[in-house]
Amino acid sequence: MEKDQRIRKYDKQVKIYENTGKNQKFNELRKKIIKNAYGKVLEVGVGAGANFPYYNKKNVEITAVDFSSEMIKSAKRAASTYQLKVEFIQNDVDKLLMEQNSYDCIVSTLSLCSYPEPIATLNKFNGWCRKDGSILLMEHGLSSNQFLSFAKKMIDPLHTKIAGCHCNRNIKKLIDESYLQVDHSERYWSDIVNLIWAKPNKQVFT
Numbered sequence: 001m002e003k004d005q006r007i008r009k010y011d012k013q014v015k016i017y018e019n020t021g022k023n024q025k026f027n028e029l030r031k032k033i034i035k036n037a038y039g040k041v042l043e044v045g046v047g048a049g050a051n052f053p054y055y056n057k058k059n060v061e062i063t064a065v066d067f068s069s070e071m072i073k074s075a076k077r078a079a080s081t082y083q084l085k086v087e088f089i090q091n092d093v094d095k096l097l098m099e100q101n102s103y104d105c106i107v108s109t110l111s112l113c114s115y116p117e118p119i120a121t122l123n124k125f126n127g128w129c130r131k132d133g134s135i136l137l138m139e140h141g142l143s144s145n146q147f148l149s150f151a152k153k154m155i156d157p158l159h160t161k162i163a164g165c166h167c168n169r170n171i172k173k174l175i176d177e178s179y180l181q182v183d184h185s186e187r188y189w190s191d192i193v194n195l196i197w198a199k200p201n202k203q204v205f206t
């Protein structure tokens with residue numbers, strides 16, 4: 001699907017992601033991962049700003065990126081609600097020209113499903129994150145339940161057409177094939193949702 005088409009799809013889904021931000025089960029997981037963010041934080045695919053309530057306001061300086069203008073508008077409202085100072089960038093994550101080693105934390109929640117080349121995007125996070133920094137992820141994908149995974153693989157073409165993102169990604173495999181080094185991971189809901197605490201591997205740039 002062309003990028004403009006994907007942007008239009010996300011522009012139309014703002015209400016859905018504002019409601020996802022009210023889902024208590026998701027919010028428990030958001031809280032668990034986001035409370036670890038500190039310092040200069042880059043949140044990619046920020047959506048409607050559903051993670052904003054869970055940042056420790058005193059410890060973070062957030063830059064948030066999204067290519068959907070409607071999502072950015074909604075996230076700006078959320079930032080104001082939670083009195084969080086955020087710099088917003090409306091751009092394609094894959095087109096960002098960030099300085100290497102410039103963020104303490106990179107945050108991505110429910111966004112890896114959207115990128116056309118997810119391993120390349122993860123490797124960009126690896127470059128942007130400082131040596132001692134963290135890459136904090138909450139991503140959805142295939143299940144350890146074979147029936148569910150089969151169903152997800154079957155419906156993926158339709159899912160992508162409707163939602164603009166994939167539901168058949170093997171998150172663990174993608175991370176394993178990227179430069180990131182996993183410190184800790186947890187899986188929920190038949191292992192569909194993955195929480196991942198990772199660090200960058202700077203050896204790849206030497």
Ligand SMILES: C[S@@+](CC[C@H](N)C(=O)[O-])C[C@H]1O[C@@H](n2cnc3c(N)ncnc32)[C@H](O)[C@@H]1O
Nearest residue numbers: 010045046047066067068071092093109110114
């Ligand atoms: C599934 S939503 C998740 C939103 C939010 N992170 C959350 O947890 O609710 C994915 C978000 O990533 C954005 N997105 C997808 N691909 C993108 C890209 N290549 N560059 C920038 N933003 C992108 C979409 O516009 C959308 O807001």
